[in-house]
Amino acid sequence: MNTTAFEPHVLHTHKITKYFYEPDKFQVLKEIDLTVHKGEFLSLVGKSGCGKSTLMYVLSTMDTDYEGELEIAGVRLTDKTQNELAAFRNKHIGFVFQFHYLLPEFTTLQNVMIPALKLGKYSRKEVEDRAYAKLEMLGMKEHALKPTSKLSGGQQQRVAIARALINDPDIIMGDEPTGNLDSYNTHVVFDIFQELTHTYKQTIIAVTHDEEFARKSDRIVEMSDGHIVR
Amino acid sequence: MRLVIDIARTHLISKPRQTIIAMLGVTFGIGMFIAMVSLMTGLNNFTEELTMTSSPDIHIYHDVTESRPSVIEQVNVGGINKVHHQKPKNETPRLRNAHQIAALIRRDPRVTGVAPSISSQVFYNYGPVQLSGNILGVDIIEEDKLFELREKMKEGRIEDLKANHDGIIMGRGLARKLNARTGDRVVITTPQGYTMTLKIVGVFQMGLGSIDNVRSYANLSTVQTILQQDHLYVTDINIKLKDLLLAKSIAPGYQRMYGYKAEDWETANATFLTGNIIRNILTYSVSITLLIVAGFGIYNILNMTIYNKMKDIAILKAMGFAGRDVKQIFMIQSLVIGFIGSLLGLAIGYGLSLLIAQAPFNGGDFISLDHFPVNFDPKYYIIGIVFGVTTTAFAGYMPSRKASKIDPIEILRG
Ligand SMILES: Nc1ncnc2c1ncn2[C@@H]1O[C@H](COP(=O)(O)OP(=O)(O)OP(=O)(O)O)[C@@H](O)[C@H]1O
Numbered sequence: 356m357n358t359t360a361f362e363p364h365v366l367h368t369h370k371i372t373k374y375f376y377e378p379d380k381f382q383v384l385k386e387i388d389l390t391v392h393k394g395e396f397l398s399l400v401g402k403s404g405c406g407k408s409t410l411m412y413v414l415s416t417m418d419t420d421y422e423g424e425l426e427i428a429g430v431r432l433t434d435k436t437q438n439e440l441a442a443f444r445n446k447h448i449g450f451v452f453q454f455h456y457l458l459p460e461f462t463t464l465q466n467v468m469i470p471a472l473k474l475g476k477y478s479r480k481e482v483e484d485r486a487y488a489k490l491e492m493l494g495m496k497e498h499a500l501k502p503t504s505k506l507s508g509g510q511q512q513r514v515a516i517a518r519a520l521i522n523d524p525d526i527i528m529g530d531e532p533t534g535n536l537d538s539y540n541t542h543v544v545f546d547i548f549q550e551l552t553h554t555y556k557q558t559i560i561a562v563t564h565d566e567e568f569a570r571k572s573d574r575i576v577e578m579s580d581g582h583i584v585r
Numbered sequence: 586m587r588l589v590i591d592i593a594r595t596h597l598i599s600k601p602r603q604t605i606i607a608m609l610g611v612t613f614g615i616g617m618f619i620a621m622v623s624l625m626t627g628l629n630n631f632t633e634e635l636t637m638t639s640s641p642d643i644h645i646y647h648d649v650t651e652s653r654p655s656v657i658e659q660v661n662v663g664g665i666n667k668v669h670h671q672k673p674k675n676e677t678p679r680l681r682n683a684h685q686i687a688a689l690i691r692r693d694p695r696v697t698g699v700a701p702s703i704s705s706q707v708f709y710n711y712g713p714v715q716l717s718g719n720i721l722g723v724d725i726i727e728e729d730k731l732f733e734l735r736e737k738m739k740e741g742r743i744e745d746l747k748a749n750h751d752g753i754i755m756g757r758g759l760a761r762k763l764n765a766r767t768g769d770r771v772v773i774t775t776p777q778g779y780t781m782t783l784k785i786v787g788v789f790q791m792g793l794g795s796i797d798n799v800r801s802y803a804n805l806s807t808v809q810t811i812l813q814q815d816h817l818y819v820t821d822i823n824i825k826l827k828d829l830l831l832a833k834s835i836a837p838g839y840q841r842m843y844g845y846k847a848e849d850w851e852t853a854n855a856t857f858l859t860g861n862i863i864r865n866i867l868t869y870s871v872s873i874t875l876l877i878v879a880g881f882g883i884y885n886i887l888n889m890t891i892y893n894k895m896k897d898i899a900i901l902k903a904m905g906f907a908g909r910d911v912k913q914i915f916m917i918q919s920l921v922i923g924f925i926g927s928l929l930g931l932a933i934g935y936g937l938s939l940l941i942a943q944a945p946f947n948g949g950d951f952i953s954l955d956h957f958p959v960n961f962d963p964k965y966y967i968i969g970i971v972f973g974v975t976t977t978a979f980a981g982y983m984p985s986r987k988a989s990k991i992d993p994i995e996i997l998r999g
């Protein structure tokens with residue numbers, strides 16, 4: 356049934372363990388082993404406080420204070436320096452957050468272009484063309500020159516997805532990407548994610564509290580109390 | 586790098602009021618610095634030049650008041666001798682072998698001019714009134730080489746003195762007090778009581794009241810006659826050097842070699858030079874204070890900006906901006922504020938200087954001056970901009986570093 360299991364893996368963890376020391380010593384992540392394959396649309400679910408966000412920050416390379424091993428796109432990321440990790444994120448990981456977190460002073464187009472300009476792989480003109488292409492794919496092309504503060508929540512989230520896609524990352528991570536959207540926009544975002552994974556072989560991990568969203572995705576990983584239970 | 590600049594620019598433009606306020610702080614500091622430094626150094630240079638042109642690089646004279654060992658000290662060497670209120674010996678201020686000394690010094694390659702002269706106290710008689718002043722016996726041509734007298738002549742020419750045995754060139758202030766002009770005759774009296782009538786052949790103005798109000802130039806022979814001395818009588822030798830900064834090191838050598846006091850211009854004008862230093866200290870300390878205040882303004886505004894932009898910084902970092910990129914974004918902002926603020930400050934400082942230079946100012950009898958002397962030396966404009974940009978760089982560094990250290994997780998977690 357699960358055909359993606361035959362694809363090469365994009366993300367792999369080995370016994371990821373993390374503690375918080377404030378206010379008391381407390382183990383949030385307990386020996387997490389997780390493998391995500393290329394083109395997989397994975398939902399991460401679990402009760403509030405079980406450690407989903409914490410795991411996402413570790414997977415995203417922003418949190419380096421953990422034990423165990425993390426590997427993305429064949430690169431072992433444990434023990435890399437902050438600067439190396441920043442460069443890695445830029446090239447290989449796309450983010451979609453619950454709150455849209457666009458840069459308010461910039462236009463839609465500029466927001467999408469920034470990670471690509473940072474990468475510096477393409478000329479400014481090429482970056483602009485690519486940004487337009489991504490915006491078109493998400494139905495946001497006509498809003499390209501608007502300041503992002505003039506967009507609705509659903510529109511902003513689509514711009515955020517376009518931005519996450521601009522560098523053709525190996526994996527897109529979302530922490531409750533539809534958490535702040537109404538059911539219509541949740542459907543829109545879900546459909547986009549599904550199209551990306553199925554048509555473009557994009558890999559996506561999304562934390563969600565939406566059961567329907569999780570059920571319709573390719574694979575559900577459930578966490579409880581710092582463990583992966585399913 | 587270009588991206589970082591674009592982001593910095595967007596931040597600056599999207600909050601124009603903050604940006605302008607921060608810039609005005611720097612503008613004010615630099616503007617005041619330029620205005621103050623232009624006026625202060627203008628005054629300093631003006632007075633310095635006056636003093637410089639009116640005092641020789643090295644002045645050799647017989648210092649009759651110089652303390653000398655008492656007779657008892659010469660006899661009882663090393664003993665405990667007590668001499669109260671020792672008076673100077675009755676010596677004339679005459680320099681022995683003055684012309685030989687002058688000839689020797691003239692051969693020194695470091696020297697460009699040597700002028701022997703005689704100075705004496707005299708009274709200028711103006712009806713029943715006697716004005717005390719002095720008369721300088723000089724070879725006017727030599728004296729001109731040292732003090733550029735030709736340019737200071739208000740009436741007559743220096744050659745007129747050479748041609749007139751009983752001629753004098755009188756200081757302008759003195760001439761005014763005596764109500765005398767070129768062609769008039771004045772009677773002078775020496776402290777020894779010798780009286781002579783001399784003819785004014787010219788009027789000079791140095792610009793310093795302390796000279797213009799008391800001094801006249803005459804020929805060496807005229808003054809020798811007044812003082813009833815022989816034609817070898819000379820009391821002073823003035824020397825001009827190629828490099829006046831060497832005066833302090835050359836003077837002691839002459840003093841040892843010729844046995845007369847040799848005083849360099851720095852020692853002679855010590856009080857005046859101290860005044861210069863104090864003025865400079867004042868200028869710089871006021872300017873630095875202003876700039877520190879401006880620096881605090883920038884520090885505050887950047888801190889505020891960074892506080893408001895925490896989310897943006899977290900997003901940038903999540904998207905792959907390294908701490909160093911974030912630091913650059915904010916450093917660029919503070920440097921741009923500093924640079925543009927300083928440039929505006931230079932413009933305003935220049936404008937103020939122009940205004941000050943036009944303001945009428947009466948130097949009174951002391952200095953002949955009708956406008957403030959203002960210095961437009963570009964050096965101070967360079968110092969100003971370096972100063973302004975450095976201050977803003979320091980002020981911006983701490984907040985920028987803080988921004989670079991922001992942990993994105995803490996912000997994104999909400
Ligand atoms: N910085 C922190 N210091 C200490 N404890 C923390 C910190 N962040 C999170 N925790 C704790 O770690 C646990 C896991 O938090 P996490 O945010 O990962 O939960 P979550 O699964 O994302 O929950 P939700 O579904 O509500 O977002 C919680 O008990 C939380 O209180």
Ligand SMILES: [Mg+2]
Nearest residue numbers: 407408409530
């Ligand atoms: Mg969470």
